[in-house]
C-alpha cells in the first residue's frame with residue numbers, strides 16, 4: 001500500500017470511530033434554556049432574546065451557573081420583561097457599568113459591558129428582535145455567524161448560538177468547524193500526531209476533509225473528546241480513538257505527510273476581518 005492509501009485509510013477509520021462516538025450519550029444534544037422548550041413552535045421575541053443573553057454571558061461554554069444567573073437576572077431582577085434587550089438598552093453606558101457588582105451577571109466587567117453594547121445594537125439594527133438574526137435572508141449558518149460576530153458576540157458565544165439553532169431546527173445548512181481552543185487541540189493531534197496547533201484555516205479545512213456535507217456535525221464529538229480525554233495533557237487511554245489516532249500510535253507516515261494528503265498545501269492563518277469577508281465555501 002502506498003503512503004497516500006495508508007493515510008486515506010487512516011482517515012476512514014477516524015471517520016468511522018467519530019461517527020460511532022457521536023451516537024454515544026457523551027455527545028447527546030444539549031438542553032438550551034428558552035430555546036429547547038420552544039423547539040418546533042414559533043419562537044417568541046422574549047425567549048429568543050433571553051436565549052441570546054445567555055449565550056453572550058456563557059463564554060466558558062455551557063456553564064450551568066451562568067445560565068442560572070441569567071435566569072435569575074431576567075426573572076427576579078427585571079421581573080421577566082417582554083424584551084430584555086429593550087430594558088438593558090435604556091441604561092446609559094455609565095449606569096450599566098455601575099450595576100456590575102449589583103447584578104453579578106458575569107465576573108468579567110468586559111462581558112458585563114458587552115451585554116449593554118449588544119443589547120443596544122440589537123435594538124438599533126434588528127428592531128429589538130433577536131430572531132431577525134437568523135430569520136432575515138440569507139439564512140445560512142455562516143451568514144448568521146457573521147451577524148453575531150459583527151454585533152460583538154465572542155467566537156464561543158456566536159458558535160453556541162449557531163449550534164443551538166441548528167440542533168433545535170431553527171437554522172439549517174452546513175457550518176464549518178469553529179476553531180476554539182478545545183476543538184483545535186483535538187483536530188491538531190489527529191492530523192499531526194503532535195501538540196503543534198493547526199491554524200484556524202487549517203481546522204476549517206480539516207473539518208471539511210472529515211465531513212464535507214456538514215463539518216459542524218463534528219463539533220460535538222470533538223468537544224466531548226476534549227473534555228473526556230484529549231485535555232491539555234492527553235489521556236489517550238480513556239479515548240475512543242485510542243487505537244486509531246496517530247498521536248499515541250506508530251504509523252509509517254508522519255504528521256506532515258498526513259497534512260499534505262488531507263489538506264494539500266499548508267494554508268495560512270487569516271485575520272478575523274479577512275475571514276469574515278472570505279467565502280470559505282469556495
Ligand code: SF4
Pocket residue numbers: 186189190225229230231234235236239240241242245246247248
Ligand atoms: S487518542 Fe489521544 S490524542 Fe488522539 S484524540 Fe484521543 S486523547 Fe486526543
